[in-house]
Amino acid sequence: MRTEALLWGGVALFFGGTAALYGAWSGEPAGTAALVVAFGMGGVVAFFCAVQYRRRGTRAQDRPDAEVADAAGPVAFFPDESPWPVVTALGFALAATGVVFGLWLFLIGCGVLARGVFGLVFQYAHR
Incomplete structure (x- = not known):
């Protein structure tokens, strides 16, 4: 992650x-604000990569003398399909539509959105 x-x-x-x-x-x-935001986003990614490098050290991909077999094994946890992104998108769409059509639809959208975000955050909490 150092590179x-x-x-x-x-x-x-x-x-x-x-x-x-x-x-x-x-x-x-x-334009200045857009460039400052781009600077911030690049800085956040650089900070994340630097922190991961300091936590985990060098990977097999970082060493020039490494073999392909050195990087073998489990990489990370990759979740299977989940319904929560669809629920979150539906809640956001309802909330955005509620801004136009009325407070009642906005509140329903916020409830659906909150449930979708809650489901996304805690779907693998037992893991």
């Missing part, structure tokens, strides 16, 4: 420098 952290750190620095130069020369706030 990925350095790569995303470079992306974040590029967007940060571009945002500073663009903001100083153009004075246009919308």
Whole structure:
């Protein structure tokens, strides 16, 4: 993850420098804000990769002398299909439609959305 952290750190620095130069020369706030957000997103990914590298150390993919068999074995937990993303999307659609048609539909949408998010968060809590 060290290589990925350095790569995303470079992306974040590029967007940060571009945002500073663009903001100083153009004075246009919308483009500057978009570049600052891009800088923040690149920085978050770089930070995540750096933290994972510090926690887990080097992987087999990071070593030039590693064999293919060194990376064999279980990688991670990959969940099977889940109904909760569909419930969450339906709740968000109802809440957004409720903004147009009335408070009653918005509240129903918020309830469905909350149930979908709750299901997503806690579906593997017993694991």
